[in-house]
Amino acid sequence: MADVAERAGVSAQTVSRVANGSPRVDPATRARVERAMADLGYRMHRAARALRTGQTSTIGLVVSTLATVGNSRMLQAISEAAAERDYALAVVTVGERGIREAFARLRSQGVDGAVVLNEATELARDTEPPADLHLVVVDSPPDARFSIVQTDHAGGARAATRHLLDLGHPVVHHLAGPARSFAAAERERGWREALAEAGVAPPEPVRGDWSSASGNAAVRRLADATAIFVANDQMALGALRALADAGRRVPEDVALVGFDDIADAAEFRPPLTTVRQDFDALGRRAVAALVEAIEGGAPVAETVAAAVVTRSSSGVA
Structure with missing residues (x-):
């Protein structure tokens, strides 16, 4: 730190402020100190700082x-x-x-x-x-x-369910996540609220464990559904496979919406409508x-x- 201070022409306290991200350093001085740090290969010693600051x-x-x-x-x-x-x-x-x-x-x-x-x-x-x-x-x-x-899991689920209702589907089924998951419960709540606002009685949801395999198995119990809101994209991927195996086309026979917007969601066949988590x-x-x-x-x-x-x-x- 003393070497950096000498090279930059500042005090050791100023070097410390720059190293710790303090706003109490003017931009020109900060830039000069950072150049000196780079020139000398200076790095903050975490163990030493921990001893000093706790x-x-x-x-x-x-x-x-x-x-x-x-x-x-x-x-x-x-x-x-x-x-x-x-x-x-x-x-x-x-x-x-x-x-x-x-x-x-x-x-x-x-x-x-x-x-x-x-x-x-x-x-x-x-x-x-x-x-x-x-x-x-x-x-x-x-x-x-x-x-x-x-x-806002509930808000995203409400929007997804309303999207399917607005497309003319009389009811939206739900492939839910694990019962003890807070996120799954909130997404189920949003789905129920959207159906209630539309005057539609919610059907009994089926559950998976977030995995593609569980989505494949669970969606087989929704043989009469024309619209399904799935609690995450991985289960939606499994649902797509099960529906294809059953000869049901997406979206012609069944409309499907997931949740998360994982990186591969746009590469599913067909590309998946989903709720984006930031x-x-x-x-x-x-x-x-x-x-x-x-x-x-x-x-x-x-x-x-x-x-x-x-x-x-x-x-x-």
Whole structure:
């Protein structure tokens, strides 16, 4: 730091401010210091900074599985958002020993806080989190113990269901996610609300486990459906396969809408109409809320909008 200060012609305190992203440095001085850092190969020593500040600039991510597309997309989004703020990321999965063990592993790594993702949120709600571990939970009912960031699952599901009703389908069936999933419950709620607003009695939903195979198996129980709202794109892919095997054309015989807008949704046959989740925005907001909590801010609750992306799989009745 002294070498950088000498090269840039500033004080060591100014170098520290630049290294820590402080706004209290004018742009010309910041640029001069950053050039000196680059010339000398200077890097912040995280361990030394942790000893001085009591913070490691490392955040954790608690996840039940990384096998689902949504969780993998969130991992990427949170990793990129953390890197933009110069935070490292430690990932732990909830194994047989439960979420308490996951929290303990993170605390042993000295993380400043953690994001709890999707299916792991139910475990976090049912457990008293460590008092010294700041948490942001992705997809959860209101809870004063931590910040919450979530997609407007119900709003997206309402829009998807209305889209199918507006195409002239008298009723929209639902291929739902797991019963204990908050996101699945919210998407089912939005579907029910849209049908109620249209004066349509909701048929009994069938359930899958988010996987393509479960969507293939579940949709076979909807032999009379002309319109199906599927709780995620992976199950919609399985539904497309099952419908094709049964000789039912999409969208001519059955209109289909998914949820997530995964990267391959436009490459399905036919291209899938779906509800787009903004995973990048979710990741940025989750990391921002966590950093704010680490720095002493109050818990927040934020909702990210979801919108229907219309493609070829939804057609007129």
